[in-house]
Amino acid sequence: MTFKMTSVRRKIPALFTLLMLLAPTAAFADGEALSQTHGNILWTLIAAVLVMFMQAGFACVEVGFCRAKNAGNILMKNFLDFAVGAIIFFLFGFGLMFGLDAGGFVGTSGFALAGNTFTDPDSQWTLCFWFFQSVFAATAATIVSGGIAERTKFKSYILVTFLVTGLIYPISGHWAWGSLWLGDSGAGWLEGLGFMDFAGSTVVHSVGGWVALAGAMLLGPRIGKYTADGKANAIPGHNIPLAGLGVFILWFGWFGFNPGSTTTADGSIGLIAVTTSLAACAGTLGAMFTAWSKFGKPDISMTCNGCLAGLVGITAGCATVSPIGAICIGLIAGILVVFAIEFIDKVLRIDDPVGAVSVHGVCGAWGTIATGLFTIPELNDGAAGLLYGGGFNLVIPQVIGVVVVFLWAFGAGLVAFSIAKALMGIRASREEELKGLDIAEHGNESYNGFQIFSNE
Structure with missing residues (x-):
């Protein structure tokens, strides 16, 4: 436009000329910022939809690893995790997790998204952020389902889901992620210690796992799982191909879980996708070769769980570790999960049907x-992990966070299941368990004409 404005510039004051030149730049900057906001909303929404689809993956894994007579009951629990969990998280959980507070322990604002106009950019972002966080809450709840499968009363499970998504998950979540919505003013106390959990290895997955542990202990094992002398019997899942499909769906959805946790459409999502996938690959191989060595065969179910173990393991550090570090984390997770399943099943004698x-x-x-x-300084403002010369400065807050969240989630899980037990009971009757919860709880068969009523 220079050649068109030459004659005009001779006739107007210099100051006005300067303003004329700056105005398009400011308008461009505003437009660029607005485009970035819209890009962030779009990316976060896409990621949230991917995480929501993980509910289907969890359902497939749990159904496949359990018996045919309980398949419908497991599907119902996964539906309820999202249906109940999202509403409770909207009414209470989101405010407890991300609202403002004075001491870093629990949020006290944001209940039912009060105060949002639904039209201004800030409100639109809040709605998108709530949806993204709601599917994380449902994930924490659905992890519990697998650990207590095939012997839990359905109505009791609804109450436990209510408590997990409305109280247990949001409170510990606030400790680690409280600043994500309203900035430093909403920060939780673990954040203040330097605790890092980018996408939820502890905040989401361990919370669900520890609540599942509490439930499995209080429920006791399934009928026929252990002999009179305490020897563990295998109760094979009825549909391993379905379980394998579920693992692939979860792997796919994890690219919303981890890269989506940036909530920003920028170049960092590429690295996070790479570390996420490499850890899953390494976890798969680690579990497969470990099972092959221990049992003489490359066990399918252990290999499936190894993939998930790698994904869970990398979720905390996916944005701050290198691809090589991700492979190491995933490989160790894959090896670890085989020994952990064996230890919990055969030594502790806790019946966890899916290895949750x-x-x-x-x-x-x-x-x-x-x-x-494994955190590298280039990705963490210069602060390095122990293996990169940073000493224990990053390790200590991580250990504190792991221990504290275990104590909270396991303890609160015991209380939640105890409340359900006192109010309505948590264990299905012997007759109901042998017949199968599909018929006993829901009056339907998942596979009409193929139902098996007893495992004895």
Whole structure:
């Protein structure tokens, strides 16, 4: 436009000329900022939809690893995790997790998204952010389902889901992520210590795993799981291909879980996608070769759980570790999950039908601590993990966070299941369990004509 304005510039004051030149720049900057906001909303919404689809993955894994007579009951629990969990998180959980507070322990604002106009950019972002966080809350709840499968009363499970998404998950979530919505003024006390959990190895996965552990302990094992002398019997899942499909769906959805946690459409999502996928690959191989060595065969279910273990393990550090670090974290998670499943099943004699405690609780704790080991300074404002010369400065807050969240989630899980037990009971009757919860709880067969009524 210079050649068109030459004659005009001779006739107007210099100051006005300067304003004329600056005005388009300011308008461009405003437009660029608005475009970035819209890009962030779009990316976060896409990621949230991917995480929501993980509910289907969890359902497939749990159904496949359990028996045919309980398939419908497991599907119903996964539906309820989202249906109940999202509403409760909207009414109470989001405010407890992300609202402002005075001491870093619990939020006290944002209940039912009060005060949003639904039209201005800030409100539009809040709505998108709530939706993204709501599917995380549902994930924490659905982890519990697998650990207590095949013997839990459905109405009791609804109450536990209510408590997990409305209280247990949001409170510990506030400790670690309280600043994500309203900035430093809403920060939780673990954040203040320097605790790092980018996408939720501990905040989401370990919380679900530790609540599942509490439930499995209070419920006791399924009928026929242990002999009179305490020897563990295998109760094979009825549909391993379905479980494998569920793992692939979860792997796919994890690219919303981890890269989406940037809530920003920028170049960092590429690195996070790479570390996420490499850790899953390494976890798959780690579990497969470990099972092959221990049992003489490359066990399919252990390999599936190894993939999930790698994904859970990398979730905390996916944005601050290198690809090589991600492979190490995932590989160790894959090895660890095999030994954890064996230990919980055969030594502790706790019946966890899908390995939820090992995959999400144990490997979530490992991934959180590993963040303090493998974080590279280039991705963390110069602060390095132990293996990169940073000493224990990053490790100590990670260990504190893991221990504190275990105590909170496991303890609160015991209380939640105890309340449900006192109010309505939590264990299905012997007859109901042998017949199958599909018929006993819901009056339907998942596979009409193929139902098996007893495992004895």
